[in-house]
Amino acid sequence: MNGPRPALVLAGGAGRRMGGLDKPLLDLNGHPLLARVIAALRPQVTVIAISANGDPARFAPFGLPVLRDELAGQGPLAGVAAGLDWAAGLGADALLTVPGDTPFIPTELAAALHPPPACAVSAGRVHHLVALWPVASRPLLQAILTTPGSRAVARASDQIGMRRVEFPAAPCDPFFNVNTPADLARARRRAREGAT
Numbered sequence: 001m002n003g004p005r006p007a008l009v010l011a012g013g014a015g016r017r018m019g020g021l022d023k024p025l026l027d028l029n030g031h032p033l034l035a036r037v038i039a040a041l042r043p044q045v046t047v048i049a050i051s052a053n054g055d056p057a058r059f060a061p062f063g064l065p066v067l068r069d070e071l072a073g074q075g076p077l078a079g080v081a082a083g084l085d086w087a088a089g090l091g092a093d094a095l096l097t098v099p100g101d102t103p104f105i106p107t108e109l110a111a112a113l114h115p116p117p118a119c120a121v122s123a124g125r126v127h128h129l130v131a132l133w134p135v136a137s138r139p140l141l142q143a144i145l146t147t148p149g150s151r152a153v154a155r156a157s158d159q160i161g162m163r164r165v166e167f168p169a170a171p172c173d174p175f176f177n178v179n180t181p182a183d184l185a186r187a188r189r190r191a192r193e194g195a196t
Contacts, residue, residue, distance in 0.1 A: 006095055008048075008049050008067070008098075009048065009049070047090065049067050081145055094135060097129055098129070104172060115132075131157065
């Protein structure tokens, strides 16, 4: 894995089940969820950006570039497409993506997903956004995004031919994500117990 190894944290979700709050900015025992995600990614990649729409100033404390979707309102796949454009500009061959509400991602994630295309699986569930996307898939993603009704991430993952890489879900699922207040409470307990 020579050359740039970029990662993109997807932080553009609406957070409907959290009352419209920015989930990656929610407090996890004194630090934003996003800080924990970034800390897990730093040793695995050479550069990190955040995918988010709205006011980028809310992410200024992290000191990372904030990428906006070229096609607003198209969901996380539009964020992946913007990230692939950014990665191409860096001269990278692949882009690692992770949701900003998954505070327990494994420290070996990037290596385990190499070579691209690959996405994570745990407890029988495919995590299409925890993935290593080939930069060469940019035209396919653009075509999917501009075709009405076809922007599903799972469909894009299948069309690209993502390998599925199994990660153990015990003792803790590394791709547990915070969607509800109950999930946030569970994440806080896990973090206090030292889960990684």
